[in-house]
Amino acid sequence: MSSAGLGRPIAFRWSPLVTALAFALPVVFVLAPLAIFLVYSFFSVDQGQIVYAPTLANYLRFFTDPVFLPVFWRTIVLCLSVAAISILLAYPTAYFLTTLHGRWRYVLLMLLMVPLLMSYVIKIYAIRSILGLNGFLNKALVGLGIIAEPSTLFVFNMNAILLTLTLLLIPFAILPIFLALERIPQVLLSASHDLGASNLQTFLRITLPLSLPGVASAASFVFVLAIGDFLTPQMVGGISGFTFGRILYSQFGTAFNWPFGAALSVALAMVVIAAILAGERFGRNRGASL
Amino acid sequence: MNQNCDLLTLRSVSKSYGTVPVLYDIDLAIRDGEFLTVLGPSGSGKTTVLRLIGGLEPLTSGEIRLDGQDISDMPINRRPFNTVFQDYALFPHLTVAGNVGYGLSVRHVARKEIAERVAKALELVQLGRFTERFPAQLSGGQRQRVALARALICQPRLVLLDEPLAALDLELRRQMQEFLKSIQREVKTTFLFVTHDQEEAIGMADRICVMEAGHIRQLGTPHELYYKPNCEFVARFFGENNLVAGTLGETRGEFRAIETALGRLVCSVADQPHLKAAATGARGFAAFRPEALHLAGDGDAGNRFSGAIADLAFAGSSTVATITAGGDAAQRLRLRFPSRMDGSVLRAGETVALSFAPHEGHLVLA
Numbered sequence: 001m002s003s004a005g006l007g008r009p010i011a012f013r014w015s016p017l018v019t020a021l022a023f024a025l026p027v028v029f030v031l032a033p034l035a036i037f038l039v040y041s042f043f044s045v046d047q048g049q050i051v052y053a054p055t056l057a058n059y060l061r062f063f064t065d066p067v068f069l070p071v072f073w074r075t076i077v078l079c080l081s082v083a084a085i086s087i088l089l090a091y092p093t094a095y096f097l098t099t100l101h102g103r104w105r106y107v108l109l110m111l112l113m114v115p116l117l118m119s120y121v122i123k124i125y126a127i128r129s130i131l132g133l134n135g136f137l138n139k140a141l142v143g144l145g146i147i148a149e150p151s152t153l154f155v156f157n158m159n160a161i162l163l164t165l166t167l168l169l170i171p172f173a174i175l176p177i178f179l180a181l182e183r184i185p186q187v188l189l190s191a192s193h194d195l196g197a198s199n200l201q202t203f204l205r206i207t208l209p210l211s212l213p214g215v216a217s218a219a220s221f222v223f224v225l226a227i228g229d230f231l232t233p234q235m236v237g238g239i240s241g242f243t244f245g246r247i248l249y250s251q252f253g254t255a256f257n258w259p260f261g262a263a264l265s266v267a268l269a270m271v272v273i274a275a276i277l278a279g280e281r282f283g284r285n286r287g288a289s290l
Numbered sequence: 291m292n293q294n295c296d297l298l299t300l301r302s303v304s305k306s307y308g309t310v311p312v313l314y315d316i317d318l319a320i321r322d323g324e325f326l327t328v329l330g331p332s333g334s335g336k337t338t339v340l341r342l343i344g345g346l347e348p349l350t351s352g353e354i355r356l357d358g359q360d361i362s363d364m365p366i367n368r369r370p371f372n373t374v375f376q377d378y379a380l381f382p383h384l385t386v387a388g389n390v391g392y393g394l395s396v397r398h399v400a401r402k403e404i405a406e407r408v409a410k411a412l413e414l415v416q417l418g419r420f421t422e423r424f425p426a427q428l429s430g431g432q433r434q435r436v437a438l439a440r441a442l443i444c445q446p447r448l449v450l451l452d453e454p455l456a457a458l459d460l461e462l463r464r465q466m467q468e469f470l471k472s473i474q475r476e477v478k479t480t481f482l483f484v485t486h487d488q489e490e491a492i493g494m495a496d497r498i499c500v501m502e503a504g505h506i507r508q509l510g511t512p513h514e515l516y517y518k519p520n521c522e523f524v525a526r527f528f529g530e531n532n533l534v535a536g537t538l539g540e541t542r543g544e545f546r547a548i549e550t551a552l553g554r555l556v557c558s559v560a561d562q563p564h565l566k567a568a569a570t571g572a573r574g575f576a577a578f579r580p581e582a583l584h585l586a587g588d589g590d591a592g593n594r595f596s597g598a599i600a601d602l603a604f605a606g607s608s609t610v611a612t613i614t615a616g617g618d619a620a621q622r623l624r625l626r627f628p629s630r631m632d633g634s635v636l637r638a639g640e641t642v643a644l645s646f647a648p649h650e651g652h653l654v655l656a
Binding site for chain 2 (some may be wrong): 185187188190191192193194195196197198201205206209210
């Protein structure tokens with residue numbers, strides 16, 4: 001009793017500070033930078049100097065200039081494709097993992113997560129050496145006699161970006177799907193069989209719908225991570241693989257037009273927010289939680 | 291339905307998990323249309339019996355026959371049985387109607403017919419208004435009834451119930467017991483009900499199968515099990531009982547004597563030939579219920595002995611006295627008598643004369 005009595009005032013003294021910190025960190029490190037970007041997007045640049053007078057010129061340029069919108073849409077389509085392919089590959093993998101018993105399940109899951117421990121840049125370099133015109137993939141395909149001479153289909157273009165992003169981001173798709181599948185109580189599958197359903201019917205009517213929240217989170221993870229990436233397109237995209245991330249990067253870097261870059265980031269942030277909200281919306285179980 | 295016709299028979303069914311045996315050579319015949327309860331403490335193998343019949347687990351050896359046909363290898367989704375699971379196992383993403391109609395829809399029954407039969411099934415379990423609710427929006431008792439409707443809608447030959455009332459509170463459990471029994475009478479389907487609660491078993495079953503440690507100890511009506519248990523385990527497990535150890539003496543007609551620490555007691559052996567035939571001197575127990583034990587009046591014949599009242603426990607309509615009797619080899623006995631508004635006639639510490647009539651006592655072999 002007495003130790004609990006002593007413990008309480010200390011915890012009581014600290015708790016407002018902890019609460020304040022919990023709110024302050026996201027405000028300082030997430031909301032504030034976003035707000036600064038939003039404010040900057042209404043400024044302009046004149047001869048390398050930022051003009052602090054509010055204007056809509058940046059947004060006007062984004063919507064009217066024939067360069068930006070097509071790249072914007074193309075990037076969205078690219079990242080949706082990355083998300084779709086990742087899920088098509090991750091779902092069977094995650095499903096297979098849940099069919100394993102005991103320790104093997106987690107050993108294999110850990111192995112699949114190992115790439116996350118490696119440096120991003122090193123992984124991209126490794127993939128570059130696989131994809132190049134004289135890369136491992138082309139050599140293998142030629143060697144096996146599948147194609148006569150090295151293909152340019154996946155060499156420094158949009159396809160290369162698609163392949164690379166999918167490879168890099170697939171662990172982020174496996175994990176939420178695996179967790180959703182693992183959370184489905186076995187007894188529901190027994191109940192389905194007991195009521196006369198075949199394995200396929202049980203999968204389509206019970207397992208799949210109950211795992212959709214995991215699929216939605218996986219899709220929004222992969223999409224958001226893919227759309228924010230500028231390094232991968234820069235390194236494997238070549239000239240034709242031009243994405244919105246690269247434009248953004250060039251506005252802050254080479255063009256030194258921060259206000260316009262900020263406006264483009266705001267446009268990108270809108271897409272990201274929409275993706276997260278959509279993931280959230282579909283992620284919720286219909287009716288109720290388990 | 292003819293209650294004397296066997297619907298399902300288990301023949302020397304054994305089950306092991308790896309090298310751990312859980313069922314030893316079980317023989318069991320379930321009659322068409324009956325309410326059979328499998329009763330046993332946890333770990334007795336009762337749920338395993340249910341899972342084997344339902345097809346959730348393969349047999350290790352033996353066979354299961356339905357109408358004389360071996361169905362041991364029939365896959366779970368082909369067996370004409372449906373299960374009410376312990377925690378209901380309702381599909382959380384489907385509505386009540388979706389859950390109840392599931393068994394029909396996977397069999398590609400026409401949508402209109404499904405709707406009609408779902409409505410009827412929900413009417414039967416008195417949930418007609420809840421069609422569009424999701425399981426999470428229902429109370430425990432309502433979920434229970436959805437699970438029952440879902441199991442009944444495919445008109446199974448046998449409904450398997452795996453401790454379905456365990457999660458409900460006492461009052462609701464009593465209501466559900468009556469409800470289950472009345473539904474069973476209405477649909478005339480065979481129910482196999484697994485429970486560890488002997489009160490529940492007595493209240494609902496036509497017959498009870500008592501299991502212990504992977505064996506069936508006794509199968510009979512609640513009355514038979516209560517008054518003619520065939521072994522010490524059933525005598526102790528099934529209801530409160532007084533068991534006094536001793537050695538069997540001579541048989542006289544429908545009665546047999548047993549020498550115990552309380553002296554020579556005479557008990558009924560009517561309709562129990564194995565007790566009449568048992569060798570004199572064999573170890574056994576005299577068993578008599580707390581309500582069969584009386585304070586001895588002067589004229590009482592039968593089994594008389596004296597004992598000291600150790601404790602009195604008021605239990606509402608009746609009061610239970612714990613009594614020490616038998617001197618050195620002290621036995622603890624229980625005496626149950628109707629409570630009185632003006633208090634008990636007995637006092638703790640008092641020594642009293644006790645008796646029970648020979649026809650209210652019976653014998654159990656050790």
